[in-house]
Amino acid sequence: MRGEFDLIARYFAPLAGDAPGSFGLQDDAAVFEPPAGRVVVATLDTLVAGVHFLPQDEAGLVARKLLRVNLSDLAAMGARAEAYLLSLSLTRDAPEAWVADFAEGLAADQREFGCRLLGGDTTATPGPTSLSLTLLGSARAEHVLSRGGAQAGDLLYVSGTIGDAALGLKVLRGEIGDLKEADAAFLAERYRLPRPRADLGMRLAEEALATAAIDISDGLVADLGHICETSGLAASVEISSLPLSQPTRAALGQDPSLLQDVVAGGDDYELLFTATPGTAERLEAVARELGCPVRRIGQMSEGSGMVMHDESGKPVEIGRAGWTHF
Amino acid sequence: MRGEFDLIARYFAPLAGDAPGSFGLQDDAAVFEPPAGRVVVATLDTLVAGVHFLPQDEAGLVARKLLRVNLSDLAAMGARAEAYLLSLSLTRDAPEAWVADFAEGLAADQREFGCRLLGGDTTATPGPTSLSLTLLGSARAEHVLSRGGAQAGDLLYVSGTIGDAALGLKVLRGEIGDLKEADAAFLAERYRLPRPRADLGMRLAEEALATAAIDISDGLVADLGHICETSGLAASVEISSLPLSQPTRAALGQDPSLLQDVVAGGDDYELLFTATPGTAERLEAVARELGCPVRRIGQMSEGSGMVMHDESGKPVEIGRAGWTHF
Numbered sequence: 234m235r236g237e238f239d240l241i242a243r244y245f246a247p248l249a250g251d252a253p254g255s256f257g258l259q260d261d262a263a264v265f266e267p268p269a270g271r272v273v274v275a276t277l278d279t280l281v282a283g284v285h286f287l288p289q290d291e292a293g294l295v296a297r298k299l300l301r302v303n304l305s306d307l308a309a310m311g312a313r314a315e316a317y318l319l320s321l322s323l324t325r326d327a328p329e330a331w332v333a334d335f336a337e338g339l340a341a342d343q344r345e346f347g348c349r350l351l352g353g354d355t356t357a358t359p360g361p362t363s364l365s366l367t368l369l370g371s372a373r374a375e376h377v378l379s380r381g382g383a384q385a386g387d388l389l390y391v392s393g394t395i396g397d398a399a400l401g402l403k404v405l406r407g408e409i410g411d412l413k414e415a416d417a418a419f420l421a422e423r424y425r426l427p428r429p430r431a432d433l434g435m436r437l438a439e440e441a442l443a444t445a446a447i448d449i450s451d452g453l454v455a456d457l458g459h460i461c462e463t464s465g466l467a468a469s470v471e472i473s474s475l476p477l478s479q480p481t482r483a484a485l486g487q488d489p490s491l492l493q494d495v496v497a498g499g500d501d502y503e504l505l506f507t508a509t510p511g512t513a514e515r516l517e518a519v520a521r522e523l524g525c526p527v528r529r530i531g532q533m534s535e536g537s538g539m540v541m542h543d544e545s546g547k548p549v550e551i552g553r554a555g556w557t558h559f
Numbered sequence: 560m561r562g563e564f565d566l567i568a569r570y571f572a573p574l575a576g577d578a579p580g581s582f583g584l585q586d587d588a589a590v591f592e593p594p595a596g597r598v599v600v601a602t603l604d605t606l607v608a609g610v611h612f613l614p615q616d617e618a619g620l621v622a623r624k625l626l627r628v629n630l631s632d633l634a635a636m637g638a639r640a641e642a643y644l645l646s647l648s649l650t651r652d653a654p655e656a657w658v659a660d661f662a663e664g665l666a667a668d669q670r671e672f673g674c675r676l677l678g679g680d681t682t683a684t685p686g687p688t689s690l691s692l693t694l695l696g697s698a699r700a701e702h703v704l705s706r707g708g709a710q711a712g713d714l715l716y717v718s719g720t721i722g723d724a725a726l727g728l729k730v731l732r733g734e735i736g737d738l739k740e741a742d743a744a745f746l747a748e749r750y751r752l753p754r755p756r757a758d759l760g761m762r763l764a765e766e767a768l769a770t771a772a773i774d775i776s777d778g779l780v781a782d783l784g785h786i787c788e789t790s791g792l793a794a795s796v797e798i799s800s801l802p803l804s805q806p807t808r809a810a811l812g813q814d815p816s817l818l819q820d821v822v823a824g825g826d827d828y829e830l831l832f833t834a835t836p837g838t839a840e841r842l843e844a845v846a847r848e849l850g851c852p853v854r855r856i857g858q859m860s861e862g863s864g865m866v867m868h869d870e871s872g873k874p875v876e877i878g879r880a881g882w883t884h885f
Contacts, residue, residue, distance in 0.1 A: 254598075256705055256706075256707070259706065259707075259785070259789055260636070260705050260706050260707075260773075260789075261602060261631075261632040261633075261635040261636055261706075261773060261774055262600045262601060262602035262632045262633055262635070262636045262638065262696070263600070263601050263602070264598050264599070264600055264601075264636075264698075264700070264703055265598065265599040265600075265601055266598040266599065266700065267593075267599070272580075272590050272591065272592040273590070273591040273592065273593070273599060273695070274588050274589070274590055274591075275588060275589050275590075275591055275644060275677065275678060275693075275695065276587060276588035276589070276644075276678065277644040277645075277646055277678060277679050277680050277691075277693060278646075278680050279646040279648060279680045279682050279691065281648055281682055281683075281684045281685075281686070281689075283685055284682060284683060284684060284685070285682070305587075306587040306588045307587075307588055309587040309588070310586070310587055310588045310590075312588065318601060318602075318603040318693055319603075320603055320604075320605040320646075320691045322605060322607055322689060351601065352601060352602065352603060353603050354603050354604050354605045354691075356605050356607055356610060356611070357607075357610060358607045358610060358686065358687065358689065359607075359609055359610070359686070359687060360607070360684065360685070360686020360687045360689070361684065361685060361686045363607075363648060363684065363686070363689050365603075365605065365646045365680075365691040367601075367603060367644055367693040368588075369599070369601065370588070372590075374590070374592065377590055379582055379586050380582075380585065380586050380587075381582070381585075381586075447586075447587060448587055459585070463585055463586075
């Protein structure tokens with residue numbers, strides 16, 4: 234492989250372009266000026282080979298996942314992505330083609346989501362490939378969404394469908410058989426490439442349509458728990474209202490016990506948010522305009538903790554609390 | 560070890576304090592507003608166990624080194640440190656005491672350098688401990704220093720002493736014997752704990768005393784090469800003018816071939832900067848005021864590349880070009 238400075242010049246400097254603040258990735262630090270009237274919203278996520286992605290995964294997909302999990306965090310704050318810093322820890326035997334594919338994946342998603350590379354660090358590691366990305370976004374201070382703003386009586390919404398990625402990981406591990414090929418491929422793709430709800434998050438924030446928001450990365454159960462805890466409220470979710478894709482329904486039809494993975498499995502990168510009943514009509518109209526489905530799945534109330542129930546109101550026990558690293 | 564959310568609440572939330580933008584480290588992203596009239600200056604450095612620090616190094620020292628290498632980058636831009644995001648990739652068998660010591664080291668340096676934790680990510684890794692820190696600083700846009708501003712005729716300066724850290728690493732590896740214990744300890748300490756020149760960098764920038772600056776992390780030869788390349792100039796350095804500590808002089812007295820490590824070894828985290836002859840008096844006065852020694856070691860001229868020469872003007876060959884990862 235080329236030396237690190239050559240790698241940077243060849244593959245990464247083009248991702249910075251000629252924006253002055255990046256100094257062509259040749260300086261000690263980068264300059265970032267948020268657009269007038271906006272504050273910086275910053276997030277950092279790390280992906281480790283063998284933990285967050287499979288070592289054999291295509292480098293371009295890994296790059297896009299790395300950027301997208303951060304984009305999803307900004308979406309949950311209602312912020313617009315602007316620029317990012319990248320830390321690459323590569324093994325010495327990493328093929329240069331891996332780096333080329335990785336940079337190509339970033340280039341594709343930069344175009345799609347409108348952000349650019351600003352700086353970073355490239356190091357060697359004897360261990361697994363490790364990738365860390367700090368994404369800088371911007372928002373008007375008064376529009377930033379947090380997990381803590383929900384009020385008793387607020388409706389609880391989720392975007393897209395949940396559970397696909399958790400089942401996709403099981404498909405990739407060979408733990409779910411007997412699915413149609415197209416269904417298995419759909420689920421695997423949902424695991425490999427999150428679709429951050431960038432536009433929805435910004436509109437919810439700018440039009441004050443959500444009172445609290447989080448992106449579902451640890452699983453619906455755990456992430457709703459975070460909203461409950463931070464807002465000091467309880468939540469109830471009606472299981473039958475959960476938005477499920479057709480392939481997830483097919484998998485559940487064969488093995489109903491997969492419901493636990495659907496609600497607690499993580500990696501959905503959908504937005505989970507609360508809204509006052511008065512804004513429901515408007516937010517549903519905005520979601521339709523964006524082509525981003527949203528579904529009301531429950532409600533916030535005084536108290537603490539969350540309960541899932543069936544259509545008759547009978548509580549449904551969910552064993553696992555969601556993904557944690559330790 | 561505790562779960563990751565417990566670790567964050569117990570050891571890291573106190574580092575964020577009650578600053579509103581960090582949301583108690585409980586949200587998807589953090590909000591950072593640069594002080595009025597200032598732009599954001601951002602840098603990112605990663606340390607991997609076995610590559611950038613020794614696995615047996617004390618966790619508090621590792622934490623401070625992680626923060627300080629980033630502080631040194633901001634110093635080279637003339638920016639003031641404000642807040643940081645932290646990525647911790649820990650092995651599952653990491654003792655909780657390691658995390659506690661690590662957080663204590665950060666707390667000490669936050670106080671010393673005036674910045675605070677804003678957010679981050681904690682993950683498990685099967686590989687070596689890997690630490691990544693994104694430091695956000697601020698500066699007036701017109702004061703930001705870069706590597707590319709040197710002019711022919713500018714004087715070349717360096718802060719502190721160079722080579723100590725490179726020899727310190729050799730001491731720790733048992734590759735230099737016969738040093739007095741105090742000298743060996745001094746050199747090892749210089750490797751373990753950089754002293755970023757935060758105040759000097761800010762004053763050079765704010766008073767327009769430097770035309771270009773870089774912090775010496777890859778070694779004097781390599782980092783001066785970066786200034787030459789980015790500024791489109793040549794540099795000449797007089798070897799006898801290099802500022803050396805007494806322990807480094809003692810080591811060189813025993814083995815003159817160590818000069819190569821001194822000039823090319825890296826990890827100095829001193830500032831290397833250029834200044835027009837007209838500001839020399841003022842900048843030397845500022846350095847005295849700050850108690851930060853600076854030494855004139857050479858000059859910039861038309862052309863490219865760098866040459867080191869002895870007092871008679873005879874070129875001195877330096878074989879190695881400095882530290883690179885690949």
